Amino acid sequence: MAKPESRTNLASCFVATIFLIFLLIVVFIVYFTVFKPQDPKIAVSAVQIPSFSATNGTVNFTFSQYASVRNPNRGTFSHYDSSLQLLYYGRQVGFMFVPAGRTQYMAATFTVQSFPLGLGPPFVDGPSNVGPTMEIESRIEMAGRVRVLHLFSRHVEAKAQCRVAIAITDGSVLGFRC
Numbered sequence: 001m002a003k004p005e006s007r008t009n010l011a012s013c014f015v016a017t018i019f020l021i022f023l024l025i026v027v028f029i030v031y032f033t034v035f036k037p038q039d040p041k042i043a044v045s046a047v048q049i050p051s052f053s054a055t056n057g058t059v060n061f062t063f064s065q066y067a068s069v070r071n072p073n074r075g076t077f078s079h080y081d082s083s084l085q086l087l088y089y090g091r092q093v094g095f096m097f098v099p100a101g102r103t104q105y106m107a108a109t110f111t112v113q114s115f116p117l118g119l120g121p122p123f124v125d126g127p128s129n130v131g132p133t134m135e136i137e138s139r140i141e142m143a144g145r146v147r148v149l150h151l152f153s154r155h156v157e158a159k160a161q162c163r164v165a166i167a168i169t170d171g172s173v174l175g176f177r178c
Contacts, residue, residue: 037146040077041070042160044178047138050109052171060114061171063094065138067106069158071146076102077156079144084108087137088115098142106140117168133174138162 048064063086071077079100086094094112117134142158162178 031148031152035074035148035152037075037148037152037154037156038072039156040142040144040146040158041072042140042142042158043068043070044138044140044160044162044176047162047164047173047176049166049171049173052166054117054168054171058114058116059134059168060112062109062111063138064107064109065140065162067108067140067160069103069106069142073146073148075146075148075152077144077146078102079142081144082140082142084110085139085141086112087139088134091115093136098140103142132168133165134168136164136166138164
């Protein structure tokens with residue numbers, strides 16, 4: 001026959017184990033409902049072409065893009081592998097690395113070397129007072145991690161893709177859509 005002390009020790013170990021399992025389940029439920037990491041959102045607020053030149057069927061310009069990064073998480077978002085690409089009908093014409101850090105607002109400005117305008121389809125006619133236009137595409141990709149409660153970290157990615165219409169006559173930005 002077992003001693004009463006060993007039964008109480010076994011029962012208290014059983015109760016402690018049940019309590020720890022219950023506490024672990026509650027922690028996981030809270031983590032996956034309240035503190036679940038989500039991908040950050042990138043919103044492009046403005047696109048500018050400060051300098052523009054089109055001669056002999058080639059074009060070169062300076063491209064500026066202003067964006068904000070919104071982190072919907074309760075933790076901090078830090079990015080480490082980020083870039084901004086500029087494409088003209090699928091061909092990369094500009095590229096810039098975005099320095100690592102904790103970015104909320106981002107301004108990227110770089111010079112695009114001259115490239116021939118004949119890479120894509122013929123010019124699209126813009127409004128009657130503008131003349132022919134060209135369309136470029138910008139892509140921002142940010143990879144990083146979100147750290148929640150200084151305990152959990154998760155890899156996240158944020159992407160934004162915009163199409164920008166530019167007047168060939170003077171380089172003005174006619175509009176952009178993201």
